[in-house]
Amino acid sequence: MSYVAAIDVGGTTMKGGFVTRDGTIHAFERRPTPRADGPSAVVAAVSAFVADLARPRDGVRPLAVGLAVPGLVTPTHAVFSAAFGWRDVPASAFAADVPVPVALGHDVRSAGEAELAYGGDVRSAGDAGLAYGGDVRSAGDAALAYGDGRRDVLYLPIGTGIAGAVVLSGALYGGAGGWAGQIGHIPVRPGGVACGCGQRGCLAAYASGGALAARCGVDGAEEVLRRFLDGDARAAEVWGEAVEALALALTTYTLLLDPAAVVIGGGVSQAGEALLAPLRAALTGRLAFRRAPEVRASSLGALAGLMGAGLLGWRAVPGASGRS
Amino acid sequence: MSYVAAIDVGGTTMKGGFVTRDGTIHAFERRPTPRADGPSAVVAAVSAFVADLARPRDGVRPLAVGLAVPGLVTPTHAVFSAAFGWRDVPASAFAADVPVPVALGHDVRSAGEAELAYGGDVRSAGDAGLAYGGDVRSAGDAALAYGDGRRDVLYLPIGTGIAGAVVLSGALYGGAGGWAGQIGHIPVRPGGVACGCGQRGCLAAYASGGALAARCGVDGAEEVLRRFLDGDARAAEVWGEAVEALALALTTYTLLLDPAAVVIGGGVSQAGEALLAPLRAALTGRLAFRRAPEVRASSLGALAGLMGAGLLGWRAVPGASGRS
CATH class of the missing domain: 3.30.420.40 (ATPase, nucleotide binding domain)
Known part of the structure; x- marks a missing residue:
């Protein structure tokens, strides 16, 4: 071998x-x-x-x-x-x-x-088009016109920090200088919590594993989750603010880049539905005139x-x- | 002919x-x-x-x-x-x-x-890489590694409303279902001003020509600009909030997609440096660990x-x- x-x-x-x-x-x-x-x-x-x-x-x-x-x-x-x-x-x-x-x-x-090569069922753009519903009756047409055969996905590992792999038309996108994907440092809460990067109100300052632990005064994000599930008030507050910060970032990403799916990975994604269910609800609630993309956990997990x-x-x- | x-x-x-x-x-x-x-x-x-x-x-x-x-x-x-x-x-x-x-x-x-075909000097990605300076000494290398020959630009016409043309690697990007570019409705101020789209705190609710006029109680954005330049306090407040909202949106766009340039068009862009100079300063101030892309007015203007x-x-x- x-x-x-x-x-x-x-x-x-x-x-x-x-x-x-x-x-x-x-x-x-x-x-x-x-x-x-x-x-x-x-x-x-x-x-x-x-x-x-x-x-x-x-x-x-x-x-x-x-x-x-x-x-x-x-x-x-x-x-x-x-x-x-x-x-x-x-x-x-x-x-x-x-x-x-x-x-x-x-x-x-x-x-x-790795997600693209091994991660399985990234849904087709045609599915995404059909999933838009409501009063936009020809959105399926839109998908046929623009989306056929493409794969447009945000892969978002949440570990000690947060960065994103921006997958557009089936390929990773690096930007003009190789700096694309810094979603962890977009200002979801202008003037909010100070971030280690020198800015304020960054997504990572609320939703990274490091921030979750630091804001609860514990050693790791797993402990924050454990306390949240046990009913601890401070852990619930910190967890809720992390979910809202992620929902704001994904609302922005969705409106800018219209992904078919968002795939959450990294250690924090191992919280599973305790993270994903409220995140889906918050994202849907923030999008007034279009459907949310699919939000799911990486099948590859932390590997x-x-x-x-x-x-x-x-x-x-x-x-x-x-x-x- | x-x-x-x-x-x-x-x-x-x-x-x-x-x-x-x-x-x-x-x-x-x-x-x-x-x-x-x-x-x-x-x-x-x-x-x-x-x-x-x-x-x-x-x-x-x-x-x-x-x-x-x-x-x-x-x-x-x-x-x-x-x-x-x-x-x-x-x-x-x-x-x-x-x-x-x-x-x-x-x-x-x-x-x-039209901007791509006729708009002239969209700077090369190599220039963008060299423009990153400070303590990142090999960012020119990064541009050479990732950026050669690409053109990565946000074209942002600001008229009655706001939408963006997302140009990635020299081509317009539509997303999975054709909905990409809705930068006018990203939540720059969570929980902020109500937008006609049904969401709150959207960029367009602060910075579109329609919002500028409505928030000042006048007929058009030109009149807001005139009052602002004449020293009117409410016009100055509304103009300043529009600039800040644009800076927040461009901070997010820059961190996500690393454009070489942002080209502002539409009627509101005819304000020229009264818009662009404070916008550049606010964008630079919000980006702690990377340079801002070039921000300029469209050479094609409202045509x-x-x-x-x-x-x-x-x-x-x-x-x-x-x-x-």
Whole structure:
């Protein structure tokens, strides 16, 4: 069996493993991300993880390594990461003495690619058109005129932070300079809560896992959810404000880009219907003259980033296209 | 000289004329849009305008008619228009007894096409990348990696209402069902001013020409501008809130889609630097970790819609591609 090694570097945890062409993960392993120890410590920890996974096992070496990191990323550099304090870290810093190709990519965009490749039933644009109802009787026509064969999806992993993979007409969209998808920092509450990015009222300041935990004074978003389900008043308030902030962001995204679906991933999406049911209701309530897109949890869950790192690795294998 | 006829149906005025392949407008004419007289009256007025322009002059008939209307539009139907109360008006209703092809299209999207075809210097994505500065030293690399040869622009005509033409990678983007670009109704002020669309806090409820006039209790946006420049306190307040609402919308658009430029058109854009200078400052102030895109006025001004209608017409001429 041939495989690549893959690592998804998150704000709290690094996930690693071997990924086959069909997206199956073997030898899954988690390591803590030593974020508190500074920029170089995180680079060193990633580099050590890469070196360990690139080593031969039973005489077989992975064909390549795919490495997904947050921030602004090019194939040659981790240009900028607020989470880790990175500035212009060259890809080679993560790949000392590794004799196979190491491919660097953006965590959320890679996860979006995995969602496209492995995530299953993204509904067709024709379905989306038919789903518009009410008094717009020919919206099916509109879908036939504009939407045939396209796939227009926002993939929104909610982890320690929030970014989005903007999938338009079946492909990831990067924008003029590669900065598209910063939905975590759109001002959903002008003048609202201060965000670590330097702005106020950002989506991430209400709805990221980091914000949920900090606003409740607990260690993680799971604990906020547990307290909310147990009836804790502060947790209910924080959870409700997160849902409203997400609904505002998705209202804006829907009106601007008319997606067929929004796919929520990342650790916070594991709350399931405790998140999705009130979010769907709030989004529908805010849209007065059009239907809401489908809002669902990622079928890949928190492993989408690792599977996306695998796709990065497969694309770096000489002669391989990266998709099975 | 061969030409097509073109009509741009606005909320207040219909503009019509003949358009040559290079976008030159001849025999320009304005007629009032009889919006207050109901849906059928507007259809009848448009139909009469089409018939008049399609008539031969000096023995020469236009090769086709391009007709740009607001709302949700397919090539066969004006599916929905809140402004006119239209539901499923077939294109044929506008083209009774006209012996040349009549092409129906969306006003803002057509204006965006005209901006792309005739609007001149949309900056290259490479320029945009180099314009990112500060501590992100390799952002030029990012532009080279992601942005080469693309044109990523928001074209934002501000007239009686507000919609946007979302230009991504050099092409207009319609979304899954043809509803993309509804930037006029994104919730920039959650819970804010009631909008005619049924939502609250929409961009258009603060910054459209209609809202500017209504909030000042005057007849038109020009009068609001005049009073603002004359030092009227209420006009200054309304103008300032419009600028802030636009800055919020453009902050969100920039973070989501990373455009190289935002091109403001429509009647309100004729305010020039009285609008653009404070808008640029407010947008820059709201973006903490990235530069703002270029914000400029459309070089086509309020004629972009008519030139776009001309492109619709040229595309309907048998054997023509629609661009010179």
